[in-house]
Amino acid sequence: MNILLYIIIFIMGTVFGSFLTLATYRIPLNQDITHKHSYCPKCNHKLNFLDMIPVWSYIFLGAKCRYCKSKIGPRYFIIEILCGIAFLALALFLNISVYTLTLNKLIEFAFGALYIVFLFLVAGIDIEHNKVDKRVLIYGLVIAISYMIYQYTCFSNFNVNRFILYLVVIALILIFSTYRIKKVGKDEYVFNTLILCLIMTFFTYEVTTIISIIITLLVIAIKIILNKILNKRKKYKINIENQPIAFYLCIANSLTTIFIYILSIVGD
Ligand SMILES: [Zn+2]
Numbered sequence: 277m278n279i280l281l282y283i284i285i286f287i288m289g290t291v292f293g294s295f296l297t298l299a300t301y302r303i304p305l306n307q308d309i310t311h312k313h314s315y316c317p318k319c320n321h322k323l324n325f326l327d328m329i330p331v332w333s334y335i336f337l338g339a340k341c342r343y344c345k346s347k348i349g350p351r352y353f354i355i356e357i358l359c360g361i362a363f364l365a366l367a368l369f370l371n372i373s374v375y376t377l378t379l380n381k382l383i384e385f386a387f388g389a390l391y392i393v394f395l396f397l398v399a400g401i402d403i404e405h406n407k408v409d410k411r412v413l414i415y416g417l418v419i420a421i422s423y424m425i426y427q428y429t430c431f432s433n434f435n436v437n438r439f440i441l442y443l444v445v446i447a448l449i450l451i452f453s454t455y456r457i458k459k460v461g462k463d464e465y466v467f468n469t470l471i472l473c474l475i476m477t478f479f480t481y482e483v484t485t486i487i488s489i490i491i492t493l494l495v496i497a498i499k500i501i502l503n504k505i506l507n508k509r510k511k512y513k514i515n516i517e518n519q520p521i522a523f524y525l526c527i528a529n530s531l532t533t534i535f536i537y538i539l540s541i542v543g544d
Contacts, residue, residue, distance in 0.1 A: 277374045285367045286360040290330035292393055293359030297352045300400030303409055319344035330356040355396065362392045362530070369537055383426060390419045391479045398472060399526035408468035408522045413475065417446065420478035442474050449474075469522050476529050484536065488528035495524055 299309045301317065314323040321343040327333055334353040341348060366388040372381055394416040401409050421443070427434045453467035477485045496519050 281372070281374050282364060282367060285372075286364050287330075289360035289363030289389075290356045292363070292389070293356035293396070294328065294330040294352070296359060296393065296396045296400060297355050299397060300404060303397070303411065304401055304405045304407070316341045316343060316346070318346040331360070355400065359392070359396060362396075363389060365534060366392065369533075380430065387419065387423045387426070387479075391416075391423075394419065394475070395526040395530060399523045402520045402522040402526075406465075406518060406520060407463070408465060408472060410463060410468065413468060413471050416472070416475040420475050423478060439478060442477060446471055446474050465517075465521070469525070472522055472525060476525070480529060480533050484529060484532045487532045488525050491528040491532070492521060492524040495528075496521070 295309075298314060302309050314328055315321060316323065318341060321341070327337070327342055329336075331353065334348065334356070337348075339348050339350070339353070340346065366385060370381055370384055370388065372385060394412065397412045397415070398408060401407065401412065424436065424439050428436050449467050449470055453464060456467070457463055473485055473489065476488065496516060499519070500516070
């Protein structure tokens with residue numbers, strides 16, 4: 277029975293993944309993500325139900341659009357599979373089983389899934405457009421606050437003060453960045469990345485966030501050093517400004533969470 281539950285959770289993850297590929301494409305273009313029908317970005321043909329089954333459609337249609345036969349990048353397929361795996365990992369992490377399923381476990385799973393969606397959105401939009409979208413951050417903030425309220429009402433030992441402090445800091449950054457947008461005329465990456473780190477802390481705590489930041493800085497440092505060594509004569513330069521920092525943070529955050537989880541199992 278548990279196998280069946282885990283298969284359903286995996287499929288659910290791929291469905292979310294399929295929505296995410298659409299959302300990371302449409303949100304930066306300011307297009308509607310819920311109402312407008314899905315379409316092929318090349319020929320604009322409307323997609324029907326059979327064209328949109330996660331993973332399966334990609335394999336069945338041979339990685340091509342059914343109508344214009346233009347190639348569909350592996351990006352869709354990879355994101356769908358990854359999201360399925362992330363949902364599966366979350367279920368294992370929470371030790372979800374048909375026999376011991378409680379309402380609290382389900383709520384925890386729902387929050388975890390919403391957080392995974394958040395990470396995918398931030399990472400996807402950053403890798404494609406090199407920016408952290410404010411609307412996605414607001415979504416993250418809403419689920420973070422809801423999660424905090426849930427924990428506060430359900431667990432008596434939950435330390436709420438720490439998180440209220442974070443909320444105040446986020447509010448200050450938001451006010452300051454709005455002021456900067458008016459002055460400079462564009463949204464600044466660094467403020468949004470700071471808010472991202474604080475939202476991460478709500479879900480995966482301080483240690484994980486700090487490790488994620490260290491990993492991200494190390495990766496960027498190694499990239500810059502390698503770039504300097506390998507391209508001594510070429511003009512191509514890697515600057516810290518054009519690095520997908522938020523993307524690295526999201527990956528480091530997921531990997532660190534999984535790593536800490538594995539350590540906790542081995543430790544038992
Ligand atoms: Zn097409």
